[in-house]
Amino acid sequence: MKSTMQTTPLLISSLLRFGTTAHAESEVITWTDDGARRTTYGEVGTRAAQLAHALRGLGITGDQRVGTFMWNNAEHLTAYLAVPSMGAVLHALNIRLFPEQMVYVGRHGGSQVVIVDNTLAEPFSRLLAALPDVRHVIVNGPVPQEVRDALGEPAHVEEVHDWDELLDAQPTTFDWPQDIDENDASSMCYTSGTTGNPKGVAYSHRSNYLHSVGVAATLGFTQADTMLIVVPLFHANAWGYPYSAMVTGASLVMPDRFLQPAPLAQMIESEKITGGAGVPTIWNGLLQELDAGSYDVSSCRMLMVGGSAAPESLIRAFHDRYDIDIIQGWGMTETSPVGSLALPPARIEPGTDDYWRLKASQGRLLCGVEGRLIGPDGSEQPWDGQAVGELEVRGPWITASYYSNGTESDAEIADMAGKFDDGWLRTGDVGALTADAFLFLTDRAKDVIKSGGEWISSVDLENHIMSHPDVLEASVVGVPDEKWEERPLATVVLKEGASATPADLRKHLEGKVARWQLPERWALIDEVPKTSVGKFDKKVLRKRYADGELEVQETR
Amino acid sequence: MKSTMQTTPLLISSLLRFGTTAHAESEVITWTDDGARRTTYGEVGTRAAQLAHALRGLGITGDQRVGTFMWNNAEHLTAYLAVPSMGAVLHALNIRLFPEQMVYVGRHGGSQVVIVDNTLAEPFSRLLAALPDVRHVIVNGPVPQEVRDALGEPAHVEEVHDWDELLDAQPTTFDWPQDIDENDASSMCYTSGTTGNPKGVAYSHRSNYLHSVGVAATLGFTQADTMLIVVPLFHANAWGYPYSAMVTGASLVMPDRFLQPAPLAQMIESEKITGGAGVPTIWNGLLQELDAGSYDVSSCRMLMVGGSAAPESLIRAFHDRYDIDIIQGWGMTETSPVGSLALPPARIEPGTDDYWRLKASQGRLLCGVEGRLIGPDGSEQPWDGQAVGELEVRGPWITASYYSNGTESDAEIADMAGKFDDGWLRTGDVGALTADAFLFLTDRAKDVIKSGGEWISSVDLENHIMSHPDVLEASVVGVPDEKWEERPLATVVLKEGASATPADLRKHLEGKVARWQLPERWALIDEVPKTSVGKFDKKVLRKRYADGELEVQETR
Known part of the structure; x- marks a missing residue:
């Protein structure tokens, strides 16, 4: 019916329209060098209409891509709203990628117009020759003539525009098209995969609308x-904030390039911030700044954290010292990105062990x-907080x-297809779910050790090994085993002058993990190799083992 | 793209599934005669699965209608969830309609199974002979044998079931179908139109989902x-609460048939209610009960009110005496029903005149x-808080x-089509919108007086006339006028012993409304005729005028 x-x-x-x-x-x-620059949602709406008119004038008449190469500021928000609303597709370029990745992503997305902050115009000009689809560059803010010249240099760039000059000349209202299919793309975002080329996700109007609400x-x-x-x-789609803000009407403070702890603390104090969103490193830096300084942050009730797991100590410190509720979330570019949020049920007494867990x-x-959990044997696992x-x-x-x-190459196409399982997205994250849908992640799927049809958590083993007083660092990786398919190899860095042997360390693990999980292979090394963001680089360890570069001791 | x-x-x-x-x-x-009967969302989920299995067994295999004739209780909530989730269509029958309307709505919807509360089984049995589609009746709670016999009496009723007996025998999980089109009907609701037959709205899964979120x-x-x-x-779709509760996880208190002020006050106190939803009459009755009694309602922070306009005095009284925030909403069956909610912007100081307005x-x-406002000349009006x-x-x-x-008859089909205007729903409500989308309603469209291409608000005139000390009641209706199309007729009931003349009252209006709005036609009457819900019955007044039954005095 x-x-x-x-x-x-x-x-x-x-x-x-609503916001x-x-x-x-x-x-x-x-935020600027001179403190706060203020505008309103109403003015952003006017500017969005003017940007849409300007882009139509530059030939963005359909679903072409419009790129941004910008910090968080009012103009970037304007692009987030105007570009999809006019029927085009926003591609916010990640300014932090390595140049070769940036070029890959920029070419793959294929933006015809790119809006660039003046403070990023110079580095962008160095990429531009490698981005042949870009016909127009719009610069937000004044730039020296030589930077402007450099932007106009490549033959495929027809014109370089000044944001204010271009927009001021346009009508202040725009007839946003209503005949867009809600499943059409509104914006794109690329994963920053550690292996291979970044992969693109094209969000839809529908997905963004539903995510933000x-x-x-x-x-x-x-x-x-x-x-x-x-x-x-x-x-990661800015965690949806540009859109959920429109729904709720919350005022926004955009830090632009002032991401250091001191200016962030100043913003909280002077703008009476009530909430925020950032990665653990940012809030960790802020915590140290607050501890060292004398800021009034009493307006702030919550800070959302995501991107990587925030340690419980950080969450407790903000609570104990500043009465600020850190709300952890999990997600990925592929999930828009918010998949879960750590809001304990009201029945759990705040401050109890259960609460902090x-x-x-x-x-x-959400x-x-x-969600579902697929276990080592490919079968769905129960939501009991235990099964992994x-x-x-x-x-x-x-x-x-x-x-x-x-x-894309055939290998890339196969790799991309492999991330999906009968209509479900494989997150690559391994963990347990409680009966009431709380997610406890333990490992990345690629780091789990598949041993005899069961899984061994590398992170669990690492934590237990590192709890030994002689150990500075430890990283555990799966290595091939004829009988068990894989077995754990524990690589350990001892503290200076410490003398624990693999046998000692294995003894230390007994009773902490199941007997069959105890590693037989150990290597004492000088340092655990790290990725550019400071995580253990297990790829390198596995390769060193395969190449016979590690001195492995066997102990049973 | x-x-x-x-x-x-x-x-x-x-x-x-989520909830x-x-x-x-x-x-x-x-709520019961013996106080609170408690269950959990989890148990409601189990019961919903059992209800779905039971209904499948009774032949509900597709999009057939399943009716309810019930108070607010856990079982009614179960039906709200289970029936649409299994792909059938829920039709909650309004137990307060006149019998002939109830029969019209029941036949028009065509439910094959109806779930009935035991306390409503006897009145339902008297309707049942006139509802030929009903094949099965499920009774929630024990009923005397003679009532059960009466339910089974009509030849088209195959069987009368007991809710617990029927459900207890069923499996506790159900494989909810995923292949339902989100635009298919999930549930139906009928308007309680004052003229003609009630009109049916068929909500979709999509509309209910988006409304509740x-x-x-x-x-x-x-x-x-x-x-x-x-x-x-x-x-009116229960204001969406059965579904938005699933999203938020708020616990629910269902008053069943205990809708009197005293039990409602007891529920607030003993269940530590934090919020509620009801019509102004309910909260007005509660206010008097709270004032007279000694209840602790300090847990309660908000009460949502809708259905008809709550007077400012009621809103202020709850705030001043009980620190309870009354949140007014507007909507209709046709709008799912919530179209707007009165949450003043944070910049408006609570307690100021602007705030109360x-x-x-x-x-x-929302x-x-x-929204858009269509003025007397058919053109769209600005959102300036003035234009009507x-x-x-x-x-x-x-x-x-x-x-x-x-x-439906041709006349009904034409009437139904007339409620829509190029993709927009005509609400029949007249008023103004502020620039930031606050709605101020003044009249029903049918009560507005169309005079010389302009509108005169009947409600405005009534309020001003009633502000005269001699006036007990006044109702203003539009009557035909050769020159102006319509002009206002003021019908007035004077207080006992009062002696004001129409000329006095017209003088009293001068300066309060525009000169061209002053009524020339006046009738002093003994009582304003009222509808069954106590509103002025303007239809009757217009008919009396047309029939020459009113003694009209002209004064200019």
């Missing part, structure tokens, strides 16, 4: 909030995000595939 | 809340609900048409 209801498409323009009308007086505050309903922030958006707008978890899967499997998710803001522009 | 995102349908079963898993321990408390995101209630749901589940407004249109027009709305939870089962 058909319903009688309207099937109005869920479009970014609905969020834009810039109903919440016209909410503020967007961009869903997150807003769960987090409960309102027009009375002022949110400090430290998570870059070029990273849930606060430090990856959180509860309404709309379905790779998390697979599905739902209206989860990606179904990666974006292909036809240039 | 197609997105890469999943297009997972938005289904009621997603809300059911009964993630919030399995949240409570559903049903949208309302939850705006109101910001959470799992820590306990909500008292006084608005009947058979009225916004609190007493119909509220701000994100997703687009009929409100038209559209959006993903607004109806596009009424449900037709092919039995």
